[in-house]
Amino acid sequence: MRGRFWVKVFRRGGHVLVAICDEELIGKTLRDEGMNVEVRRSFYGGRNLGLDDTIKALKEGTVVNLMGNEIVSVALRLRLVHPEAIVKIANVAHAQIVHL
Template sequence: MNFAVKIVNQKSNRMLNICDAELVGRTVRQSDLDITITKSYYGDRIIDEKEAESLLRTSSIINMVGKKTIDLSIKIGIGSAKGVKEIEGVPFLIVFKF
């Protein structure tokens, strides 16, 4: 299982943008909302599940897209299924840990 990630460090916070690798480049639509899952936002590099788990645990702000990504985060106790929103069948979840 591969994930696309981009890490942004700001002062004492680490923001992790992470998605299922196969979603990079896809555009999802809902009503008048279009969201493109871009390489510049999510795809600095491709990582495996072990590294994804480590980054999920150590990041304070996490933007997640995709079933595999969100399933992993919930499995390790980060985030909740209650916060997941779907656009065109693609799940999105944002988590803040402070």
């Protein structure tokens, strides 16, 4: 694991949305069964962080959007994501976390 990620934090009211993607995915379009998912810099491209700072941001979010095999694996290891909550888009893992 290289451990570099793009992390962007959005704050609105009492909510914190954290968008994280694996470093190499930024700017790519994932195509799978008639679906196109753009990993946009405008959504994910806040700061390029190492693993420790990314984990801090991941734990801060009330809503978290994860795109990439590496970051989803990190969330699994931390028990923040259930394996059944992971979807694959063009063999790339995607998961969302919502704290109510």
